[in-house]
Amino acid sequence: MSSRYELLHHRSRTIKQIAKQNGFAFAGIAKARRLDEHEKSLKSYLEQQHHGQMHYMENHFEKRLDPRVLHPGTKSVISLLYNYYPESFYESEAPVKITRYALGKDYHFVVKNRMREMVKEMQQQLGEFSYRVFVDSAPVLERAWAREAGLGWIGKNTMLINPKQGSFFFLAEILADMELAYDKPMQKDFCGNCRRCIDACPTDALKPYKIDASRCISYLTIENKNEQIPEEFREQYQKWIFGCDICQEVCPWNRFSITHQEPEFEPHEKLLSLSKQQWQELTREEYQQLFKKSTVKRAKFEGLKRNIHFLNENNQSL
Ligand code: SF4
Numbered sequence: 001m002s003s004r005y006e007l008l009h010h011r012s013r014t015i016k017q018i019a020k021q022n023g024f025a026f027a028g029i030a031k032a033r034r035l036d037e038h039e040k041s042l043k044s045y046l047e048q049q050h051h052g053q054m055h056y057m058e059n060h061f062e063k064r065l066d067p068r069v070l071h072p073g074t075k076s077v078i079s080l081l082y083n084y085y086p087e088s089f090y091e092s093e094a095p096v097k098i099t100r101y102a103l104g105k106d107y108h109f110v111v112k113n114r115m116r117e118m119v120k121e122m123q124q125q126l127g128e129f130s131y132r133v134f135v136d137s138a139p140v141l142e143r144a145w146a147r148e149a150g151l152g153w154i155g156k157n158t159m160l161i162n163p164k165q166g167s168f169f170f171l172a173e174i175l176a177d178m179e180l181a182y183d184k185p186m187q188k189d190f191c192g193n194c195r196r197c198i199d200a201c202p203t204d205a206l207k208p209y210k211i212d213a214s215r216c217i218s219y220l221t222i223e224n225k226n227e228q229i230p231e232e233f234r235e236q237y238q239k240w241i242f243g244c245d246i247c248q249e250v251c252p253w254n255r256f257s258i259t260h261q262e263p264e265f266e267p268h269e270k271l272l273s274l275s276k277q278q279w280q281e282l283t284r285e286e287y288q289q290l291f292k293k294s295t296v297k298r299a300k301f302e303g304l305k306r307n308i309h310f311l312n313e314n315n316q317s318l
């Protein structure tokens, strides 16, 4: 065995240990390259306007396909999964629901802080290197990289599914100008004949392996900045006022989900138990308290009120 081989494997093992110590459930490593096979689908997704008002997705086309353009010198993509599956969630009779990933402090800060710690330790143990970190960030094809790094397959619900723990994860990446030993991409798709996610999606946003974001409740409750929600979605929102977890809840692989260990993701003590009336009468001050440092702020107070009002009008729960 050459010493170079040993060096690269030593680096990769060290990085995976450091990832574990910093709370990441899984880490995989892929060689940086242009993801040519995604060019066609990315183009057609944008051409068909499936990204709705998320115009930032149209930018940096080449950077999205090739991490070496995004961060010159990149040799390796370290792909990381951070668990957000909560211990408790809304009861079925709760008047509204907020997606599991948004119950606690904004994951962008939490996961980025963990990554910064991780990089610090990597540099202490492996020496200086140039890097950039990303969490749920538009210029990186995160799911493709996680698959490439052997962390799972992309399911028919378009989520990255890890065969050991399902899909309730944040995806994050470190682009590093350091050569490493690489994992094998996951070639298999374990969705088989299942189509539970497609059948369960209330707005018909899903086709196998494709999502029309402009029909997805998650997009409609968060990214959509229009004052009104399109009439055609009347009665399809179920109870979601921020995000939607339905296509993950029904996925059989999520029976392997385990509770996260991140104190920062604990929800405000009142968030899961507010009454119908309290949601209807939510004031700006209460909103500030409930969602201090939360990713729910992305929808803004007006957006959240619009979503609550929409449920109310449709008498779906409120
Ligand atoms: S998040 Fe909800 S609305 Fe969006 S695709 Fe999944 S089930 Fe459909």
Ligand code: SF4
Pocket: 155, 156, 157, 158, 190, 191, 192, 193, 194, 195, 196, 197, 198, 247, 250, 251, 252, 253
């Ligand atoms: S619900 Fe079934 S088809 Fe959908 S992602 Fe999960 S395993 Fe695949």
